[in-house]
Amino acid sequence: MLRATDLTKAYGEVQALNGADLSVAPGQVVSLLGRNGAGKTTMLSIIAGLLRPDAGSVELGGIDALAKPEAAAKLLGIAPQDTGIYTVLTVRQNLEFFGELSGMDRATRSARAVEVADRLGLGPLLDRKGGQLSGGETRRLHTACALVHAPRLLMLDEPTVGADVTTRLQIIEAVRDLAADGAAVVYTTHYLPEVVSLEADLVIIDNGQVLATGTQPELIEQHRISGVQFEAAGELPDSLTSGQGLEVTRQGPDRWQVLGDIDMAQLLEYFGDGTARLRSVESLQPDLETVFLAVTGNRIDDESLDEEAAATDIEEGARA
Ligand code: ATP
Helix, strand or coil: CEEEEEEEEEECCEEEEEEEEEEECCCCEEEEECCCCCCHHHHHHHHCCCCCCCEEEEEECCEECCCCHHHHHCCEEEECCCCCCCCCCEHHHHHHHHHHHCCCCHHHHHHHHHHHHHHCCCHHHCCCEHHHCCHHHHHHHHHHHHHCCCCCEEEEECCCCCCCHHHHHHHHHHHHHHHHCCCEEEEECCCHHHHHHHCCEEEEEECCEEEEEECHHHHHHHCCCCEEEEEECCCCCHHHHCCCCCEEEEEECCEEEEECCCCHHHHHHHHHHHHHHEEEEEECCCCHHHHHHHHHCCCCCHHHHHHHHHHHHHHHHHHC
């Protein structure tokens, strides 16, 4: 359904995308994961025809979307990060308006508005003005507007930011339904449990490049890790930091991860008389978070650690 190839985009000095690919088949949900600034929104904006790439191609349902953006636009629904609804129109009018934009006739868009509103828990609010909705309701309407015309490609950019548990579940359910009806879905989020609920396939992007793609079980298997993570006050035992085959990484002011052939009991042995300095220990379980950290690099740069430590010092100083 979607085949975006070799997308490249610079904003002045910033190389936001550097030869990134994204393919999504009908019925497939792909979760686009990446740290802040990785290039996700830039990629979605290019695919949606909102931004021109410096290089690359976008094929949508067999259409060259860069050459024929209007034809391609009919196939897609996008809910960007910032909510955009008409505050003076009612929920129903918002939905019907977005249906009309994509060429639906009056009867179809009116029936579809009710169906989508019900699906996202907006049924009782159909005649309420957009400006009189709560934050979560606005978020639901924003998402509903993107799927009212049953797009063949749906792209949602962090659709559940600020959403409560119910809204979150309704959005996830609506996405699953649409995919079950054959739509291709691209879903970006920083909240990994949603990716698990969606059983989405993963595309992990960093610095404008795709670093990994695959199903969740595939990537968890590929990035299987063993080790421990712990919190400890003070210096680490020398024997641990120089331990054969162990990779010790600082993850916060007092937070550490040790990758390698080590379990919790062995960690205690390394600390010996100093075990009282250990505040918590757990063994590493391979999951999406460990995959993400393994792919994007699990080392937090020293600058951000220093900032975190400084913030802690300030808080402690303020309490003293
Ligand atoms: P986030 O998770 O924070 O939403 P993202 O993965 O969506 O991040 P993008 O918004 O695509 O990231 O940004 C990619 C890079 O391009 C970042 O370094 C960002 O600062 C930069 N960037 C984005 N838009 C612009 C712009 N209009 N002008 C200059 N730089 C930009």
